[in-house]
Amino acid sequence: MHGSELKDGMHSTPEEDPRLKAWPRVLGAMAIFGVMVGLMIGRLTQPEPLELLQIEVLPAGLALYFNEDPEIRGEQVDGTVALHFKAFGQPWNGQLKMDGKIVNWKLQRDNKGEWVLGLLAARPIQGDWRSVKVDGRWRLEVSLREE
Template sequence: MHGSERKDGMHSTPEDDPRPKLWPKVLGSIAIVGFMVGLMIGRITTPDPTRLQQVETTTNGLVLWFNNEPQLHGEHIDGAVALLFNAEGQPQRGELKLEGRDVRWRVQRSDKGLLLNLLAARPLHGDWHGVTEGGRWRLQISLREE
């Protein structure tokens, strides 16, 4: 073989294979199916985001209902009670009576979740505890004046 020119239909380079190349298609299909299965498994195993469902007033505080237990951080700041929840929900506000005096509360969104502020004319002190009840999580906030 001295060159690649054709001599009687014979030459040194093989002709192109007319059959389709299936290996790239098989690998692409496997990749797509694997990606879709991974998305489905991720969707199933991801827990629902924590949501504030309801706020109720009581005689000495508030009751907050969540779909599951949120991370909670609470402080007493200059006579007000502030609670930060790692949860989603709608802004709300209201008022309750504590020993005949008004206490205003407000739930607002913040960059770290929901912020609950309780404010009165006199300094407030609050205690809170949560418990799972009926498939939901209930946070009881008890208030008293200092």
């Protein structure tokens, strides 16, 4: 064809479709709306972050109070007890007496961002820990004894 003049009532170039320009906008708006609804649902169903609320000294150990059930990883190395967990809180330290002898304890962050509760005495100690739900809070009880 030599031009775009009418031949038998038809053009040689097609007319532009007005719907093609609106379709990407509709798809983009639907995608943004879907992402926003997904973010809102995810925010509503997200669990509360684990938080260390309080530490209480017991006659032969410690009691740590959390808002949720903590995942504790513990180890006993060379007569010391160390408990590792991830939570929000603040560093604490103190002393407790076990059979009239002093046991030092310290809560601090390690290089991985986890909290480490270290219990150290002048003689080797061993520890046991368990968590129970008390009054809507989780209580992690650490019991100590001499080796």
